[in-house]
Amino acid sequence: MNDSSLIEGIVAAADIRIGTGRSRRFVGADHGAEVSYFYVENQPGQGPGMHWHPYPETWVVLEGTAQITIGDETLVAESGDTATGPAFVPHRFVNIGDGVLRIIGIHASATIIQTFLDED
Numbered sequence: 001m002n003d004s005s006l007i008e009g010i011v012a013a014a015d016i017r018i019g020t021g022r023s024r025r026f027v028g029a030d031h032g033a034e035v036s037y038f039y040v041e042n043q044p045g046q047g048p049g050m051h052w053h054p055y056p057e058t059w060v061v062l063e064g065t066a067q068i069t070i071g072d073e074t075l076v077a078e079s080g081d082t083a084t085g086p087a088f089v090p091h092r093f094v095n096i097g098d099g100v101l102r103i104i105g106i107h108a109s110a111t112i113i114q115t116f117l118d119e120d
Helices: none
Strands: 024-026 036-042 057-063 065-070 073-078 082-085 091-095 101-107
Touching: 057 065, 057 073, 065 082, 065 101, 073 082, 091 101
Parallel strands: none
Antiparallel strands: 024 036, 036 101, 057 082, 057 101, 065 073, 065 091
């Protein structure tokens, strides 16, 4: 079936940018997609705090080295590696390399739902 009314087209990076950097937040529901993602560029030592989602998350390291903590497990992922964390399990990543970490966090959901453990 070829229904052009279902075609969303290109989402410009500037339209989903987070702050003034190059990181981006794509919420699938806003664009007719059933997945969402964060594209993140972090400097050494940077990364989100521990948090969880009610769905799995998959990370693809595009450049650099990430230390990914999933529950009680700590993994090191380098450029080209992929890791997945299950639903409801706290996780985080941090750039442990010397350069920029470029990583995509794919959310198995049309919306991004996350709960940080350090929030009230």
